[in-house]
Amino acid sequence: MSVYAAYSHIANNLGAPPFLPLNRDRVGDVPLVNLTGGVPAADILPYESYSQAVGRVLGNPATAFSSVSYVSPFGIQELREQVAHWRGVPVENVLVTNGAMNGIFLAAQTLIDPGDTVLVESPTFPFALNIFRRAGARLESIALHAGGIDLDELEQRLREGRRYKLFYTIPDFQNPAGTLTSAEHKSRLLALADRYGFAVIADNPYRELWFDHEPDGFPDDYRHAERYSPLYEIGTFSKTLGPGWRVGWTIASSDVVQRMSVIRACVDGNSTALGQYAISCLLQEPYWFDRLLEAERALYRGRAQALVSALRTGFGDAVAFDEPRGGFFLWLGLPQGIRIDDPHVQDALARQNVLVTRGDSFAPEQPGRDPAHRDYADHVRIGFSALPERDLREGADRLAAALIGLA
Numbered sequence: 001m002s003v004y005a006a007y008s009h010i011a012n013n014l015g016a017p018p019f020l021p022l023n024r025d026r027v028g029d030v031p032l033v034n035l036t037g038g039v040p041a042a043d044i045l046p047y048e049s050y051s052q053a054v055g056r057v058l059g060n061p062a063t064a065f066s067s068v069s070y071v072s073p074f075g076i077q078e079l080r081e082q083v084a085h086w087r088g089v090p091v092e093n094v095l096v097t098n099g100a101m102n103g104i105f106l107a108a109q110t111l112i113d114p115g116d117t118v119l120v121e122s123p124t125f126p127f128a129l130n131i132f133r134r135a136g137a138r139l140e141s142i143a144l145h146a147g148g149i150d151l152d153e154l155e156q157r158l159r160e161g162r163r164y165k166l167f168y169t170i171p172d173f174q175n176p177a178g179t180l181t182s183a184e185h186k187s188r189l190l191a192l193a194d195r196y197g198f199a200v201i202a203d204n205p206y207r208e209l210w211f212d213h214e215p216d217g218f219p220d221d222y223r224h225a226e227r228y229s230p231l232y233e234i235g236t237f238s239k240t241l242g243p244g245w246r247v248g249w250t251i252a253s254s255d256v257v258q259r260m261s262v263i264r265a266c267v268d269g270n271s272t273a274l275g276q277y278a279i280s281c282l283l284q285e286p287y288w289f290d291r292l293l294e295a296e297r298a299l300y301r302g303r304a305q306a307l308v309s310a311l312r313t314g315f316g317d318a319v320a321f322d323e324p325r326g327g328f329f330l331w332l333g334l335p336q337g338i339r340i341d342d343p344h345v346q347d348a349l350a351r352q353n354v355l356v357t358r359g360d361s362f363a364p365e366q367p368g369r370d371p372a373h374r375d376y377a378d379h380v381r382i383g384f385s386a387l388p389e390r391d392l393r394e395g396a397d398r399l400a401a402a403l404i405g406l407a
């Protein structure tokens with residue numbers, strides 16, 4: 001029997017992990033500067049509080065057994081209520097998930113039939129694309145601009161008769177491009193979704209990590225909906241408390257929450273109970289989370305600024321980028337003529353022992369319909385959250401040393 005025959009169509013066709021590799025070799029004694037990370041800073045996470053919370057949960061007879069047992073597929077009631085209160089929605093609209101990926105997966109399973117078309121931003125987060133492919137969707141892309149996609153263009157496509165099952169968007173501090181959408185944009189997008197009958201999966205893992213201004217929200221009448229609402233808001237504690245907790249949430253209309261919970265019964269049953277109880281215990285402490293978020297915002301703001309000024313010093317105006325306004329990433333347009341899929345460019349980066357995420361990792365496939373489609377090989381994504389300012393400056397210097405003069 002052919003080895004291919006042993007596996008499902010999906011297992012044979014889904015393809016390699018979407019982040020394209022760069023040479024990871026260490027050069028001599030120069031330590032690697034790894035600018036690929038999309039994780040919180042190791043030195044900001046409050047391990048002592050985590051340890052106390054886990055101890056309290058396991059030491060309390062009222063929660064000890066439940067925290068290692070099966071729990072409600074909707075999430076434990078305490079955490080559901082806390083998330084509902086924090087995000088300003090009724091508790092029936094909240095489903096606790098195993099991080100954002102699980103929320104996207106359950107939403108995709110709830111919405112997509114094989115052959116449906118999913119519209120995605122270009123560039124976008126590639127792991128979500130594989131979730132949609134796995135559900136049998138066809139992908140179509142629409143170019144992302146500074147304030148989100150061009151809604152006139154979307155409306156034009158809809159008027160021409162194109163139909164989408166859902167639009168996947170990362171509304172605030174987009175991964176990789178860092179873009180932010182306004183209240184007007186969010187509200188017009190949902191009006192289009194209502195009129196033309198597509199869902200909006202708004203995956204927003206970085207929304208709490210703003211530097212100066214909290215991002216605008218989606219209109220309340222789509223968030224408090226008793227009737228069906230096209231909006232699926234995906235959130236997570238991965239970027240604020242750490243991805244290892246695997247705890248996130250989806251806010252959607254109660255009927256959607258109900259259906260997602262039924263689907264999860266054949267996927268993972270429920271979200272990790274100990275993690276939910278521990279996070280709920282942490283959130284009970286007045287202002288604990290607010291104070292942590294403030295410290296994180298200040299730390300990441302400083303790191304982003306250090307990176308921006310080092311890039312300006314190293315490259316002058318040879319590179320193009322928007323200054324991050326929150327989140328974890330800076331999306332760097334490389335000097336004219338330099339492409340990250342060029343082996344000479346990869347060699348030069350390897351010689352400097354600096355690692356970045358290739359821009360072409362974030363390109364949705366070319367569906368042959370989008371004249372603005374780009375492959376983003378002229379970009380790289382720099383993650384600034386995980387490294388101290390000194391390493392970010394060193395990384396920017398090495399990038400400049402590798403790339404200036406190469407074109």
Ligand SMILES: Cc1ncc(COP(=O)(O)O)c(C=O)c1O
Nearest residue numbers: 038099100101125175236238243
């Ligand atoms: C846009 C986006 N969605 C989802 C995720 C995954 O989040 P989680 O770890 O909560 O599953 C990430 C993490 O990098 C992300 O950038």
